Amino acid sequence: MRRALREARKAELQGEVPVGALVVQGEKVVGRGHNRPLGLSDPSAHAEILALRRAAKKLGNYRLKGCDLYVTIEPCAMCAGAIVQARLRRVVYGAPDPKAGACGSALAVLNHPKVNHRVEVVCGVLAEECAAILREFFRRRRIGVRYQGPGVRGQKTKGG
Numbered sequence: 547m548r549r550a551l552r553e554a555r556k557a558e559l560q561g562e563v564p565v566g567a568l569v570v571q572g573e574k575v576v577g578r579g580h581n582r583p584l585g586l587s588d589p590s591a592h593a594e595i596l597a598l599r600r601a602a603k604k605l606g607n608y609r610l611k612g613c614d615l616y617v618t619i620e621p622c623a624m625c626a627g628a629i630v631q632a633r634l635r636r637v638v639y640g641a642p643d644p645k646a647g648a649c650g651s652a653l654a655v656l657n658h659p660k661v662n663h664r665v666e667v668v669c670g671v672l673a674e675e676c677a678a679i680l681r682e683f684f685r686r687r688r689i690g691v692r693y694q695g696p697g698v699r700g701q702k703t704k705g706g
């Protein structure tokens with residue numbers, strides 16, 4: 547999860563909502579991603595989707611059997627759908643997302659009784675750190691300060 551948080555910080559540096567994800571097979575990271583919908587002009591460019599795509603490409607199979615996904619926030623409905631398609635073994639997430647989380651918070655896409663793939667879900671890993679990076683991002687955005695790296699004071703952006 548620490549490595550997923552590192553990915554989230556990359557998103558933050560690019561002005562994207564700080565979410566990071568990793569796909570792990572055994573002990574090996576086979577895919578990583580951070581949120582990039584703005585940079586890629588792609589509404590599907592969530593951290594989880596990008597990490598799943600890289601893992602599938604690397605393993606040469608869209609079924610990621612036996613792989614686990616680590617992500618800093620509870621996946622949304624789109625990402626939960628992709629997790630089912632990829633047949634992941636386990637999803638480990640940090641902070642719950644009461645507004646859009648599809649692993650039981652707002653919706654229950656994973657392990658829905660009508661979906662036949664079962665995935666183990668572990669939540670709350672480093673939840674406070676995962677939530678704090680998001681909270682801080684939105685707080686700064688509200689007051690119009692752009693993140694410029696750790697220890698650097700932000701400058702006011704035009705228009706706030």
Ligand code: ZN
Nearest residue numbers: 592621622625
């Ligand atoms: Zn998503």
